[in-house]
Amino acid sequence: MIENFDAVTQNVLLNLEKTQKTFWNIARPTAEFLYNTIVNEGFVSGIEVGTSNGYSGIWLGKAFKKNGGNLRTIEFYEKRYSVARENFEQCGVSDVITICPGKALTILEYLPEDLMFDFAFVDANKSESVDYFRLINPHLKTGGIYTCDNVLSHKEKVKTYIDAINSNPDYIHTVLDLPAGLSYARKIR
Numbered sequence: 001m002i003e004n005f006d007a008v009t010q011n012v013l014l015n016l017e018k019t020q021k022t023f024w025n026i027a028r029p030t031a032e033f034l035y036n037t038i039v040n041e042g043f044v045s046g047i048e049v050g051t052s053n054g055y056s057g058i059w060l061g062k063a064f065k066k067n068g069g070n071l072r073t074i075e076f077y078e079k080r081y082s083v084a085r086e087n088f089e090q091c092g093v094s095d096v097i098t099i100c101p102g103k104a105l106t107i108l109e110y111l112p113e114d115l116m117f118d119f120a121f122v123d124a125n126k127s128e129s130v131d132y133f134r135l136i137n138p139h140l141k142t143g144g145i146y147t148c149d150n151v152l153s154h155k156e157k158v159k160t161y162i163d164a165i166n167s168n169p170d171y172i173h174t175v176l177d178l179p180a181g182l183s184y185a186r187k188i189r
């Protein structure tokens with residue numbers, strides 16, 4: 001179920017979908033799935049790795065805003081996160097989204113020890129996926145959900161991540177048949 005976003009947001013999303021390939025944005029069905037997951041689970045704190053121009057961030061931000069929560073999103077490419085900042089403002093989610101500019105591995109390594117998330121969405125350098133998981137894992141609450149896009153479209157690059165999450169007894173993991181393949185795991189302890 002997707003509620004009607006305001007006209008400005010709908011317009012921004014439709015425009016961003018026209019340049020989806022250029023900015024490597026997630027597909028709309030994936031965005032809708034992530035939105036519904038956050039809203040239905042009542043999640044209030046999230047982290048995204050790979051902001052680009054903010055397409056996925058708008059969906060995640062809308063979901064967290066509905067729940068009274070917030071999102072941190074990481075991007076190292078200034079030209080992209082400046083556009084994302086404008087898009088977040090236009091769509092009314094800039095108050096719940098913090099853009100963290102810089103290299104994902106460095107930012108994740110220095111997250112405050114007590115900072116905990118109930119949702120993670122990873123969509124950056126596919127070869128680093130296993131490291132994002134290693135660094136985010138200690139910050140994911142029990143009961144939380146960890147997701148990573150492109151696990152079918154970039155099978156070889158994410159293999160070490162898939163092996164790591166499949167063999168981690170703290171997670172129940174599956175791959176969802178969404179456009180690029182979405183890795184979806186619940187932390188059970």
Ligand SMILES: C[S@@+](CC[C@H](N)C(=O)[O-])C[C@H]1O[C@@H](n2cnc3c(N)ncnc32)[C@H](O)[C@@H]1O
Pocket residue numbers: 023024025026049050051052053054055056057074075076077080102103104105123124125128
């Ligand atoms: C697939 S795009 C993200 C698309 C976005 N999630 C969306 O659907 O709208 C990946 C983004 O991650 C960024 N990125 C790649 N490696 C990164 C790294 N090591 N640190 C920070 N950002 C990175 C790229 O600049 C790119 O904008």
